[in-house]
Amino acid sequence: MTQSIKALIFDVFGTVVDWRTSVAQYVAPALAEQSSKCDPLGFADYWRERYDPAMNKIRTGERGYLALDDIHLENLEQTLLHFKLDDIFNSAQKAELNTAWEKLAPWPDVITGLTMLKSQCIIAPCSNGSIALMTRLAKFGDLPWDCILGADIARNYKPHSSVYSACCDALRLQPPEVMMVACHNDDLTAARESGLATGFVPRPNEHGPNQTINLRAESDWDIIAGDFVDLARRFCNL
Amino acid sequence: MTQSIKALIFDVFGTVVDWRTSVAQYVAPALAEQSSKCDPLGFADYWRERYDPAMNKIRTGERGYLALDDIHLENLEQTLLHFKLDDIFNSAQKAELNTAWEKLAPWPDVITGLTMLKSQCIIAPCSNGSIALMTRLAKFGDLPWDCILGADIARNYKPHSSVYSACCDALRLQPPEVMMVACHNDDLTAARESGLATGFVPRPNEHGPNQTINLRAESDWDIIAGDFVDLARRFCNL
Numbered sequence: 001m002t003q004s005i006k007a008l009i010f011d012v013f014g015t016v017v018d019w020r021t022s023v024a025q026y027v028a029p030a031l032a033e034q035s036s037k038c039d040p041l042g043f044a045d046y047w048r049e050r051y052d053p054a055m056n057k058i059r060t061g062e063r064g065y066l067a068l069d070d071i072h073l074e075n076l077e078q079t080l081l082h083f084k085l086d087d088i089f090n091s092a093q094k095a096e097l098n099t100a101w102e103k104l105a106p107w108p109d110v111i112t113g114l115t116m117l118k119s120q121c122i123i124a125p126c127s128n129g130s131i132a133l134m135t136r137l138a139k140f141g142d143l144p145w146d147c148i149l150g151a152d153i154a155r156n157y158k159p160h161s162s163v164y165s166a167c168c169d170a171l172r173l174q175p176p177e178v179m180m181v182a183c184h185n186d187d188l189t190a191a192r193e194s195g196l197a198t199g200f201v202p203r204p205n206e207h208g209p210n211q212t213i214n215l216r217a218e219s220d221w222d223i224i225a226g227d228f229v230d231l232a233r234r235f236c237n238l
Numbered sequence: 239m240t241q242s243i244k245a246l247i248f249d250v251f252g253t254v255v256d257w258r259t260s261v262a263q264y265v266a267p268a269l270a271e272q273s274s275k276c277d278p279l280g281f282a283d284y285w286r287e288r289y290d291p292a293m294n295k296i297r298t299g300e301r302g303y304l305a306l307d308d309i310h311l312e313n314l315e316q317t318l319l320h321f322k323l324d325d326i327f328n329s330a331q332k333a334e335l336n337t338a339w340e341k342l343a344p345w346p347d348v349i350t351g352l353t354m355l356k357s358q359c360i361i362a363p364c365s366n367g368s369i370a371l372m373t374r375l376a377k378f379g380d381l382p383w384d385c386i387l388g389a390d391i392a393r394n395y396k397p398h399s400s401v402y403s404a405c406c407d408a409l410r411l412q413p414p415e416v417m418m419v420a421c422h423n424d425d426l427t428a429a430r431e432s433g434l435a436t437g438f439v440p441r442p443n444e445h446g447p448n449q450t451i452n453l454r455a456e457s458d459w460d461i462i463a464g465d466f467v468d469l470a471r472r473f474c475n476l
Contacts, residue, residue, distance in 0.1 A: 069410060122373055132410040135360055135385040147373040148385040152408065170390065172307060172370040 004177060005197055008117055008235070009126035009149060009167050011158075011182035012134065014206040016125070017104035017141065020044050026100035030093070031085075038083045041208065046082055050075035055128060055157040065155040067130040073098045101129070102136040106143065107203065113228025114144055120236055124149045126167045126180060128157050147171075159190030168196070181231065185218040192219075199223040201231055242415060243435055246355055246473070247364035247387060247405050249396075249420035250372065252444040254363070255342035255379065258282050264338035268331070269323075276321045279446065284320055288313035293366060293395040303393040305368040311336045339367070340374040344381065345441065351466025352382055358474055362387045364405045364418060366395050385409075397428030406434070419469065423456040430457075437461040439469055 013019045024040035031038050054071045057063040076098055080086040089097065117123050125134050125143075127150040134148045147170075151157050154166035168178050175195030182188050183203035192198050198221040204211055217224045225231035251257045262278035269276050292309045295301040314336055318324040327335065355361050363372050363381075365388040372386045385408075389395050392404035406416050413433030420426050421441035430436050436459040442449055455462045463469035 067410070122377065124373075130410070131385055131387075131391075131408040135362075135409065139360065139384060145385075146377060147369055147383075149369075153369075170369040171373065172305070172368070 005121060005179050005235075006173050006177045007122035007124065007171050008179045008181055008199070009124050009196075011180070011184060011187050012125045012127035012129060012137070012150075013104075014203050015181065015183040015201060016110055016143065017106050017137065018203075018206070019048065019101070019104050020206065020208060022104040023047065023100045026103055027097060030089070030097060034085060034088050036083065036085060038085065043079060043083060045207070047072075047075055047079045050078055059157050059160045067132070068128055068151065069098070069101075069130055069133055072101055099136075102133060103140050104137060106141045107227070109227035109229045111142060111144070113230075113232045116229070116232035117235060118144050118146065120232075122146045122171060124167070124171075126150050126158070126163065128163075159186055161190065161194045164191050164194040164196055168194075179222065179235075184214050188221055189219070192221075197222045199225065199231055199235075201225050201227055243359060243417050243473075244411050244415045245360035245362065245409050246417045246419055246437070247362050247434075249418070249422060249425050250363045250365035250367060250375070250388075251342075252441050253419065253421040253439060254348055254381065255344050255375065256441075256444070257286065257339070257342050258444065258446060260342040261285065261338045264341055265335060268327070268335060272323060272326050274321065274323060276323065281317060281321060283445070285310075285313055285317045288316055297395050297398050305370070306366055306389065307336070307339075307368055307371055310339055337374075340371060341378050342375060344379045345465070347465035347467045349380060349382070351468075351470045354467070354470035355473060356382050356384065358470075360384045360409060362405070362409075364388050364396070364401065366401075397425055399428065399432045402429050402432040402434055406432075417460065417473075422452050426459055427457070430459075435460045437463065437469055437473075439463050439465055 010016055023044035027043055028040040031040055054075060058065055076094055114123055124145050124147050127134055129150060131148050131152045134150060138145050149167040149170055151163055153170050154163040156162045168175050176197060179197035179199050180188060180191035181199040183201050188198040188200060200217040200221040202216060204215050223231060223234050225234055248254055261282040265281055266278040269278055292313060296303055314332055352361055362383050362385050365372055369386050369390045372388060376383050387405040387408055389401055391408050392401040394400045406413050414435060417435035417437050418426060418429035419437040421439055426436040426438060438455040438459040440454060442453050461469060461472050463472055
């Protein structure tokens, strides 16, 4: 089956990079400077929890397309308000804090796995992050993408079907020639509904040690791998 | 000045890759098999000459956006007709010939220069080629782009101003923070009109030994370099 697959497209936040630890580490010094009692991991979690509801307004058409960079900044305002830190940072400092999302560490297996896969087919992010955000994140983490796809191409957000279709169209490939890789079962459900092949890699610590969701594959995805190196081995051998 | 530049975007056909020799070499065996007297370089030239008039219908709004891959295929039909080869190749063979544009050799200085520049800022193509075409061309020639920008992002063709603006917007940069690099003076004129910085690199053999246009910089572009390595040195030192 994988012989007919010409491109692998990847969820990024969670699947490729450890956003939670990275965001916490990035904001920690700024929070400490303010003598804040706020836990940086709790700050990162609260910030991230605002992500899906904000995108949903765009998926449903309630709001026009807005890049994730802007959504992150809006959600940062809410997060600062929640932690009673809203009067402390000026606009420039908030914009600087918002660049936390451009500096997320890849999981340890990612670069080796992506490099193996890149020798076999096209690899690209299919993230809800913008082209600008994904480009800066790739430079930060040396992610060897062949191109940047995702929400910006579709001007809509996953799991809306238009995002998966737009990525296939941009590569001039049919959906069965493209495999979506993610650690989130709902992302793969949507990709499969759009006709793409599917690959699952668990990230049981995406949300920290008490994670309860997406601990395992919840369907018969085309590849179910342990990590990106295992994914590459399975993909290259099939 | 270059300290404020965060991204370099590049014309590709001519500036980065030697399309003429590469296309000629790619089609030569197929032409020879047909005992054609057609000169492969002449075939490449004729094919390429159809490029600008076809795009112009899209720039003027006479025709909706069509990816360059499709324009190349239409122009291949005209080229085959011109050389009385139109009945010889079937659809699959024509589609295969059309992939010539995905297999163009970079000029010898390109990889070294781009690698030097990539350590300093974002580098991306701003070509009239589609994301699909530019992605495959990058894989063929090991071009180390950070992302793929260009006509597909704007759904219009250079030198229409919307293409330069769309590239800056995709990177969330202001036009003066982006430098357009090209071997074509008209491309730089249009980029400058859109507020971008400009870099010129001559490619005096793009059209072969009898080239008469774009032999030298025709304005005071921000950088005028001998080749991509010289461009990188000048960019990094300024």
